[in-house]
Amino acid sequence: MKLPHNIIYVGVTDREVDLFEGQYPVPDGISYNSYVITDEKTAVLDTVDAHFTGEWLENVEAALGGRQPDYLVIHHMEPDHSAGIVAFMDKYPSAAAVATAQAFRMMAQFFGTDYSGRRVVVRDGDALALGEHTLTFVTAPMVHWPEVAVSYESREKILFSADAFGSFATADSTRAWDDEARRYYIGIVGKYGKPVRALLAKAAALDIAAVCPLHGPVLTDGLERYFGLYSTWASYEPETPGVVIAYASVYGNTKKAALLLADRLSEAGCANVVLHDLCRCDMSAAVADAFRYSKLVLASPTYNGDVFPCVRDYIERLTEREFRGRTVAFIENGSWAPRAGKGYA
Ligand code: FEO
Secondary structure (H helix, E strand, O other): OOOOOOEEEOOEEEOOOOEEOOOEEOOOOEEEOOEEEEOOOEEEEOOOOHHHHHHHHHHHHHHHOOOOOOEEEOOOOOHHHHOOHHHHHHHOOOOEEEEOHHHHHHHHHHHOOOOOOOEEEOOOOOEEEOOOOEEEEEEOOOOOOOOOEEEEEOOOOEEEOOOOOOOOOOOOOOOOOHHHHHHHHHHHHHHHHHHHHHHHHHHOOOOOOEEEOOOOOOEOOOHHHHHHHHHHHHOOOOOEEEEEEEEOOOOOHHHHHHHHHHHHHHHOOOOOEEEEEOOOOOHHHHHHHHHHEEEEEEEEEOEOOEOOHHHHHHHHHHHOOOOOOOEEEEEEEOOOOOOOOOOOO
């Protein structure tokens, strides 16, 4: 991981979680990232999931090399990043917690304490001087919770981006970033395009050499491309011309229609045709593909006067994430009362 010597990665890797946030498969595991900045003052940036508090505290202790931490910076209060706060504050009683006012209100809800007397409340634009390094906070409400702030370290030009630019990957992942970052973004932050665009506008004013998210690898080279993808995703624009055919099939006949359509589209020169069997696939991958490609075909048998249940689930997952700006077609079938497309077309 390319980080300056005085910014040390102290995160952990989770290869045991079966479903991240209770619904997203993470076959390659996922990291909960945390960083230590050592300077005249020392700051620890974020904690990790509750299952890894002990390992994380050991990492922090090793990175501090015998020093006491001055600050625990909390960018985001979701439990995958905040579960170690109490253990840290108990272990290091001279450290102060640094977070937004809303984050401290959440701390009181979660832990029964808001650390009054040991806290620094930051607002948009506030700076935390550590010596040669300074963290400037940029509030980012709803990316992905309301209390979120990101911070920019001006000496090394690093954006500590909270959930933004995260991915369903480990910090040392060598796989291409796009697919798991897209699935992560669309699944977790996809509903909040407007706040993400607001954050991107603020970030555009910064000279950024690296992005350190709370999940997945640190981003360094080719940052323009990552920011471009985020801008596309946050604007709900298709990223790639192509057709997603998402189907459900009871006896295999709707599937035959879906496969036939895929063949015909390919024969007609459509370079990107993607099929998803909604009864069996990873739904989060099917959702991410619907946002990625420019056209969507839904193929469903009629079931209880409506679409098949997993197709309804898929449609709900799309609409709750503000799916828009795409051409959508329906294929319905049914022997005595075909109604799968009714109310959707
Ligand atoms: Fe990775 Fe919104 O927490």
